[in-house]
Amino acid sequence: KAGVTQTPRYLIKTRGQQVTLSCSPISGHRSVSWYQQTPGQGLQFLFEYFSETQRNKGNFPGRFSGRQFSNSRSEMNVSTLELGDSALYLCASSNRDKNTGELFFGEGSRLTVL
């Protein structure tokens, strides 16, 4: 069974640019959550999508957005990049139907903003 796939794995952008990250969840999982992780900050929840609808949202500015497609793949977009957006962005898929709360993480997309 394939795991969670995130692309790209690494990317470098400059301030003011925008970036789109992609996540393909485990087959059969319809929930995709996005997290930002920076040293010392732990996992910061961005948002969760389930059945193409945003179900939960963390405390991030509107520059951070996402969407989910009918095949459960998800993308997140960050516009007008700032230096502080440099982080590891993790996608996690889960089977909401099982209601266990267990998350399966992808390898992450490491974004560097110069």
Add this chain to the structure above:
Amino acid sequence: QKEVEQNSGPLSVPEGAIASLNCTYSDRGSQSFFWYRQYSGKSPELIMFIYSNGDKEDGRFTAQLNKASQYVSLLIRDSQPSDSATYLCAVKVDSNYQLIWGAGTKLIIKP
């Protein structure tokens, strides 16, 4: 505000000893509790989850839950250098599927 607290460490434990990692949470309605391990440069992976008061054992790992004290812990017996990682505690509060995360405890097992 719902919070999950962990000591950031680092927690240094000699090889072969028991490592004890602790986590406290603020919301008494919390239902499920998870321990994730994250190696440096890698993504978190689930080690154990626990729903009921008491102990749950899986190999060298034991999760302990005390809902009255709002406390969950992870014990690692016979610690190995390969256990060196950051351990993240996460709590599922209610029917909302979102997990509340602690900042993680860095564990170092010294040979």
